[in-house]
Amino acid sequence: MFENASRTELSSLGEFGLIEHLSSGFSISQNTIKGIGDDAAAIPGPDGKITLISTDLLLEGVHFDMSYFPLKHLGYKAVVVNLSDIYAMNGNPKQITVSIGVSSKFSLEAIEELYAGIKMACDRYGVDLVGGDTSASKQGLVISVTAIGEVEKERIVYRSGAKPLELLVVTGDLGAAYCGFQLLEREKRVFLNNPQHQPDLAGYDYILERQLKPEARKDIIPILENLGVVPTSMMDISDGLSSECFHLAKASGLGISVYEDKIPVDPTTYNFARELELDPSVVALSGGEDYELLMTIKQEDYPKIENHPDFTVIGFLTDKSEGMNLITKGGQKLELKAQGWKAF
């Protein structure tokens, strides 16, 4: 209609800039406790508790590649990545809804595989499938999952509660899922060049599993409770450690210093990154899809987690004016870059 109407490319804002921009005109008028800007929304729940809601949209060709992602694994992963957002609020998931759009290229047997994976995740994590729909799609497979969970009022953890000098703590190890992704992409390229090629994935089980069948840190919630620790802030690592550090720092209005030599990396991840001539620390900082939990705890809580194998202290929170810093293995102070997965 208007030849000269202004056109701004979505890519100019980035995924998070876009969400922020689009939701800026909205206000809260209902009983919402926490809206946009955390891993999950929070509303009043039963028996004085808080109900948590998180939702994700997974699109073929953007979030997953059907050429090497088995449908059963895809169904499992689609659920798990949503549950991870509920754990990131220190809560426990109870229900999910799943809506799918499928093109006619999928047979019933294929969709049954997808649902077998969804069911496996429901069973393992103890959540009920309570709704959703199926529809035709002209555009490949679309999966939308909403997770609903609960948390006690006094145990809910937002991204925004950190204070200067508190400790930055991460669960498990990082970078493995990204290495699994790179391995699968490599094998795909080889296969496309030589369809007779049989993939040799022996020895890479760990990084493949972290990519194809990730787990959410359900175990961490009771562990924190048993240790008597309520993190001051928390989120899950889906886009990569450095990107999440930026979110956490921004939400709390602080700076962060991360020690490169403290970042936990599994030997398989380390070796595969080296094989690809990638810096294992960069892989761990920027890889994404780890679904580990990133949290801050008070210094006085340090003795409680000190000897626990699931937690690693990787840095500390600073005043905002000190910025975002990576202390390298050589002792250099570099500016930390947010290099998470870019949606656009």
Place this chain on the structure above:
Amino acid sequence: MFENASRTELSSLGEFGLIEHLSSGFSISQNTIKGIGDDAAAIPGPDGKITLISTDLLLEGVHFDMSYFPLKHLGYKAVVVNLSDIYAMNGNPKQITVSIGVSSKFSLEAIEELYAGIKMACDRYGVDLVGGDTSASKQGLVISVTAIGEVEKERIVYRSGAKPLELLVVTGDLGAAYCGFQLLEREKRVFLNNPQHQPDLAGYDYILERQLKPEARKDIIPILENLGVVPTSMMDISDGLSSECFHLAKASGLGISVYEDKIPVDPTTYNFARELELDPSVVALSGGEDYELLMTIKQEDYPKIENHPDFTVIGFLTDKSEGMNLITKGGQKLELKAQGWKAF
């Protein structure tokens, strides 16, 4: 891998058969009150109330046609159709989450239009936007909306509570949205043949608005309360009256008789259907996207709604053995067919 692996086409089951099939292996282990099979799922809510959750996935080229559906209207409609599911449980929506997948063909300005429509719906219906995400899409526009609502325990209405001889009641009028859709499709065909063509939509405002800017029956919930009526069963009409009659009858284990001459049809709908040489009753029975409420009430409640302009009694519930029947204007008894929108 298996050359002879069996392949069943999804279309062989139909949308509802598919949901039923896929969800059949799942069981409920959490505090879920009502899972799959109603307009919304029900879980324990605050202050002894029930929290309702409903979700929908809208795909470009399947659920909407970008060539004539303005983005602002699309955003509005995407929210409204979800809220309708909460009203269908006799509840009030409180929050929504919206996730979108957008391809690079969309500018920021286009997505702002979409969100302007979403905001308009949030304002009009008094709901908070509390979450969601945006991502790239290789496949056109994908919109996933989840609506969260509340209802008092003693006022929740399922699809399954109807008893024989109760009255079948519908709000508003039917078939208009389908006529609006047919009108837009007709104008699109004319435009494709002759791009100079200016659409002449004068006089068709009502059916266009029912298609492009439908409203959910928010007003009905307090009206029912003020009239002192709790329907024995209820659902919204998204797929067409006859299809919904089948759902209601099936959920309650009953049969239904509908009187053709009682089905409320607006004059604009009637005239446009005639113009297209369609039977207005067929349009009203099979059109879909009305977002009116279909309910059953006890005979003793009839005097309470008798003179209310928003309600029309269109039939009654029968024993299952009597089946699904349409009593025609000529007094004939025909078998009612479920001819709702087919997803596959």
